[in-house]
Amino acid sequence: MTAATVAILTSPPSLPRIARRVLPGFGLTLGLTLVYLSLVVLIPLSAVFIKAGSLPLGELWNIVSAPRVVASYRLTFGASLLAAAINTVFGFMLAWSLVRYNFPGKRLVDALVDLPFALPTAVAGIALAALYAGNGWIGSLLAPLGLKVAFTPLGVLVALVFIGIPFVVRTVQPVLEELEIELEEAAASLGAQRGQTFRRVLLPLLLPALMTGFALAFARAVGEYGSVIFIAGNIPMVSEITPLIIITKLEQYDFQGATAVAGVMLVFSFAMLLVINLLQAWSAKRTGRGR
Amino acid sequence: MSIQVENISKSFGTFAALYGVSLDFPTGELVALLGPSGCGKTTLLRVIAGLETADAGRVILDGEDASDTHVRERQVGFVFQHYALFRHLTVFENVAFGLRVRPRRNRPSADEISRRVHRLLDLVQMDPLADRFPPQLSGGQRQRIALARALAVEPRVLLLDEPFGALDAQVRKELRRWLRRLHDELHVTSLFVTHDQEEALEVADRVVLMNRGQVEQVGTPAQIYEHPATPFVYGFLGAVNCFRGRVEGAHVRVGEARLPHDGQVDIQGAAVVGFARPHDLQVVTDLAAANGVDAIVSRVHAFGASVRVELDSLEGAADRGEPAHYEVVMPRERAVSLTEGQRVKLVPAQLRVFADQAA
Amino acid sequence: MSAGVLHGRALARRFEANPATREPIWMKRLILAIALTFFVLFLFLPLVAVFSEALRKGWLVYLAALVESDALASIQLTILVAVIAVPLNLVFGVIAAWAIAKFDFRGKRLLTTLIDLPFSVSPVVAGLIFLLLFGAQGWFGTWLFEHDIKIVFAVPGIVLATVFVTFPFVARELIPLMEAQGRDEEEAATVLGASGFQTFRRVTLPSIQWGLLYGVILCNARAMGEFGAVSVVSGHIRGATNTMPLHVEILYNEYNFAAAFAVASLLALLALVTLALKTFIEWRAGRVETVDD
Numbered sequence: 001m002t003a004a005t006v007a008i009l010t011s012p013p014s015l016p017r018i019a020r021r022v023l024p025g026f027g028l029t030l031g032l033t034l035v036y037l038s039l040v041v042l043i044p045l046s047a048v049f050i051k052a053g054s055l056p057l058g059e060l061w062n063i064v065s066a067p068r069v070v071a072s073y074r075l076t077f078g079a080s081l082l083a084a085a086i087n088t089v090f091g092f093m094l095a096w097s098l099v100r101y102n103f104p105g106k107r108l109v110d111a112l113v114d115l116p117f118a119l120p121t122a123v124a125g126i127a128l129a130a131l132y133a134g135n136g137w138i139g140s141l142l143a144p145l146g147l148k149v150a151f152t153p154l155g156v157l158v159a160l161v162f163i164g165i166p167f168v169v170r171t172v173q174p175v176l177e178e179l180e181i182e183l184e185e186a187a188a189s190l191g192a193q194r195g196q197t198f199r200r201v202l203l204p205l206l207l208p209a210l211m212t213g214f215a216l217a218f219a220r221a222v223g224e225y226g227s228v229i230f231i232a233g234n235i236p237m238v239s240e241i242t243p244l245i246i247i248t249k250l251e252q253y254d255f256q257g258a259t260a261v262a263g264v265m266l267v268f269s270f271a272m273l274l275v276i277n278l279l280q281a282w283s284a285k286r287t288g289r290g291r
Numbered sequence: 292m293s294i295q296v297e298n299i300s301k302s303f304g305t306f307a308a309l310y311g312v313s314l315d316f317p318t319g320e321l322v323a324l325l326g327p328s329g330c331g332k333t334t335l336l337r338v339i340a341g342l343e344t345a346d347a348g349r350v351i352l353d354g355e356d357a358s359d360t361h362v363r364e365r366q367v368g369f370v371f372q373h374y375a376l377f378r379h380l381t382v383f384e385n386v387a388f389g390l391r392v393r394p395r396r397n398r399p400s401a402d403e404i405s406r407r408v409h410r411l412l413d414l415v416q417m418d419p420l421a422d423r424f425p426p427q428l429s430g431g432q433r434q435r436i437a438l439a440r441a442l443a444v445e446p447r448v449l450l451l452d453e454p455f456g457a458l459d460a461q462v463r464k465e466l467r468r469w470l471r472r473l474h475d476e477l478h479v480t481s482l483f484v485t486h487d488q489e490e491a492l493e494v495a496d497r498v499v500l501m502n503r504g505q506v507e508q509v510g511t512p513a514q515i516y517e518h519p520a521t522p523f524v525y526g527f528l529g530a531v532n533c534f535r536g537r538v539e540g541a542h543v544r545v546g547e548a549r550l551p552h553d554g555q556v557d558i559q560g561a562a563v564v565g566f567a568r569p570h571d572l573q574v575v576t577d578l579a580a581a582n583g584v585d586a587i588v589s590r591v592h593a594f595g596a597s598v599r600v601e602l603d604s605l606e607g608a609a610d611r612g613e614p615a616h617y618e619v620v621m622p623r624e625r626a627v628s629l630t631e632g633q634r635v636k637l638v639p640a641q642l643r644v645f646a647d648q649a650a
Numbered sequence: 651m652s653a654g655v656l657h658g659r660a661l662a663r664r665f666e667a668n669p670a671t672r673e674p675i676w677m678k679r680l681i682l683a684i685a686l687t688f689f690v691l692f693l694f695l696p697l698v699a700v701f702s703e704a705l706r707k708g709w710l711v712y713l714a715a716l717v718e719s720d721a722l723a724s725i726q727l728t729i730l731v732a733v734i735a736v737p738l739n740l741v742f743g744v745i746a747a748w749a750i751a752k753f754d755f756r757g758k759r760l761l762t763t764l765i766d767l768p769f770s771v772s773p774v775v776a777g778l779i780f781l782l783l784f785g786a787q788g789w790f791g792t793w794l795f796e797h798d799i800k801i802v803f804a805v806p807g808i809v810l811a812t813v814f815v816t817f818p819f820v821a822r823e824l825i826p827l828m829e830a831q832g833r834d835e836e837e838a839a840t841v842l843g844a845s846g847f848q849t850f851r852r853v854t855l856p857s858i859q860w861g862l863l864y865g866v867i868l869c870n871a872r873a874m875g876e877f878g879a880v881s882v883v884s885g886h887i888r889g890a891t892n893t894m895p896l897h898v899e900i901l902y903n904e905y906n907f908a909a910a911f912a913v914a915s916l917l918a919l920l921a922l923v924t925l926a927l928k929t930f931i932e933w934r935a936g937r938v939e940t941v942d943d
Contacts, residue, residue, distance in 0.1 A: 037761075093685040100662055101666065126911065250882065
């Protein structure tokens with residue numbers, strides 16, 4: 001602190017950048033970071049665009065707009081949106097319960113919320129398939145109701161809900177923990193009913209976090225592969241997700257087709273990344289205390 | 292509009308925040324709840340508001356027992372220490388909040404809400420900033436919005452938790468005077484919590500001094516300052532010098548010296564502690580003439596019209612249980628002759644004595 | 651009186667005791683019931699199912715599935731991949747966090763976003779990019795073939811894909827942590843004459859150790875459990891290029907469910923250990939924080 005202050009006070013105002021770099025290693029660490037990032041992430045990723053870009057535009061369009069591929073978009077994006085929405089509602093309730101209530105087993109529940117991060121997706125996939133199959137614990141309960149989950153689009157939804165749970169819970173939970181209790185006290189002292197306080201005070205403050213959680217869960221769900229393929233049944237035009245289309249094309253040595261579809265997914269990923277960054281900035285602005 | 296609390300007790304775990312507190316706040320007064328941090332003053336305020344439920348005792352608002360009334364039905368205005376403004380709402384919407392959440396049948400029309408909010412914003416001199424959001428306001432401005440928001444529901448009583456605690460010194464003084472004027476205009480029974488004695492004495496009609504969950508003294512600022520009821524009150528309100536000794540008739544014997552006292556303890560030989568304010572002590576340089584306590588001048592702070600002198604007791608005094616330091620305030624002209632290191636005698640005009648609990 | 655210092659049970663107790671933040675009891679029960687049902691259906695039962703299915707045919711079948719030679723080979727490969735990928739990303743994470751958290755420069759936000767990029771890329775696409783680079787028809791495919799170097803459908807490809815998908819874990823854990831800690835302590839150490847490395851080892855490292863460990867265990871869990879990306883580049887050669895998740899897939903597709911779930915149960919155990927460590931670290935870090943207050 002003192003060092004920096006003195007440096008800033010004594011150096012000419014035109015050189016604040018240099019004055020700030022009291023600590024060593026800036027060039028070295030930034031350089032290494034950029035090199036490693038480029039080698040492992042940026043250059044490999046650019047391969048997709050270069051390869052896809054080498055295709056004639058018409059052919060590219062034909063690949064990415066083929067009926068089977070379009071059907072997979074519809075399933076992937078539709079189920080992902082729905083799964084993210086389900087997670088937003090129930091994840092919020094879970095986060096709320098973890099922050100606001102005490103109940104037996106709370107610590108276990110809190111720890112297991114992150115299971116989808118820690119459990120390999122393939123394991124999640126076969127476990128869900130076993131549970132929701134017609135003879136599984138849950139599937140056998142749903143079967144008499146005429147509900148088939150495993151090997152239908154509904155199965156895709158179940159898997160996507162599973163992998164998205166931590167996103168909403170873990171984005172909302174800290175915000176909920178840090179909300180000043182005084183806001184609710186103020187609302188109550190002004191005569192607001194509990195529901196009004198929730199709707200008019202809590203929800204607007206939590207909305208950015210909820211939307212960030214939604215976006216994160218959605219983005220993750222769209223790219224998900226491992227947990228879905230075991231429970232989806234993978235019937236073309238019905239329960240085949242886009243990442244599986246890429247795999248199928250690769251298995252047929254159709255590199256160009258696979259790359260073209262991968263390009264579509266990457267563009268979507270970048271767009272979501274942008275959206276999520278904007279949402280997080282908004283969230284920080286709304287939940288951070290001003291001055 | 293009156294507030295009474297009867298026998299309020301409240302504990303948090305093993306910590307007793309309030310212990311059998313009974314108070315009667317008359318209608319229309321501005322009362323300060325004063326005390327060191329942890330004395331229970333904020334807890335008392337929150338119990339009155341209904342934000343905290345007392346373990347025992349009753350809160351009576353306007354003659355009605357409100358102990359079981361939910362905070363949202365108590366019609367109290369509460370101003371939070373850090374304001375608790377709704378960040379996502381404009382200044383206008385913050386103030387309108389209490390009106391908008393009323394049940395439909397009691398809710399004023401949109402025009403009426405707008406009229407009332409603007410009137411309040413005028414009152415707190417914030418109307419031009421009605422469309423701003425709280426993060427865009429200064430601390431003093433937020434404080435005034437918090438007050439306007441609390442007033443919008445036409446509270447029966449106004450409760451303020453450390454209303455100036457989060458402001459810097461300059462703004463604080465300004466807002467203090469402003470709150471006093473505002474109260475004179477509105478005459479809502481108001482309670483504010485503070486740990487700043489100057490603030491309490493300057494602003495309030497009446498001061499409740501609390502310590503360790505109990506009330507030490509209730510009175511007007513003058514009463515509290517001039518006639519402290521307990522050693523704690525004496526010590527809490529401003530700088531003080533204390534002398535330990537035994538009663539000998541109209542005097543207290545402190546070491547060699549015999550000092551006059553106010554006769555509050557007149558048991559011969561009783562161990563007492565006597566208090567004198569810095570301006571109630573005389574510094575006498577003629578060591579032979581005076582009947583006073585020995586001391587050595589250690590520092591003379593000479594700025595402004597009066598001079599503050601710090602003194603140390605003689606060597607060995609601390610071993611006899613006497614305090615090691617004294618503080619005296621005197622007019623500048625009388626301090627001219629004092630030099631640091633000089634030996635003097637301290638002569639109090641009159642000691643306020645209390646039985647010495649420590650002896 | 652601010653809520654910031656309280657966590658967990660103490661925080662919830664405050665909400666439950668406060669008349670202004672308390673729901674009616676029926677509403678609280680309803681919310682809890684819905685939330686916990688959701689938890690049981692989607693998190694708890696799948697976990698239980700793994701172990702229950704694994705042991706369905708008894709301990710003997712279970713153990714036999716684990717000591718079978720292809721299973722052992724897949725376990726070895728999985729550990730090998732993690733042993734290479736995790737330290738690489740650990741070192742990178744520390745270096746990147748130092749550059750980003752301790753200095754101001756233009757494009758810092760963009761760099762932080764780029765580091766997070768692998769998280770938003772579908773694992774399948776992550777695998778595909780290495781096929782495009784090193785596959786038979788890839789940019790370097792011919793050259794690699796001429797020099798008899800196998801990357802794709804071999805262990806190096808699996809390692810590369812794993813490094814890619816676990817790339818951000820350590821860095822993204824450390825960057826906010828180190829940013830929050832500021833530069834005062836490092837600057838003080840520099841003023842006192844410490845070299846850059848001494849400053850890092852004696853001042854920075856002790857204060858980020860829990861965050862570092864946190865990042866490492868999450869990175870490790872993902873490295874051992876990655877499926878999609880590895881699946882694309884592995885070639886699925888039994889006993890040679892199958893990691894545990896891939897081995898699970900093969901067994902499952904062969905309707906050898908007991909064996910599939912047996913291997914899966916090892917991965918589930920790994921997940922549980924990861925979560926237990928993670929909870930422990932959060933508890934430790936929380937405690938250190940409270941002591942500092």
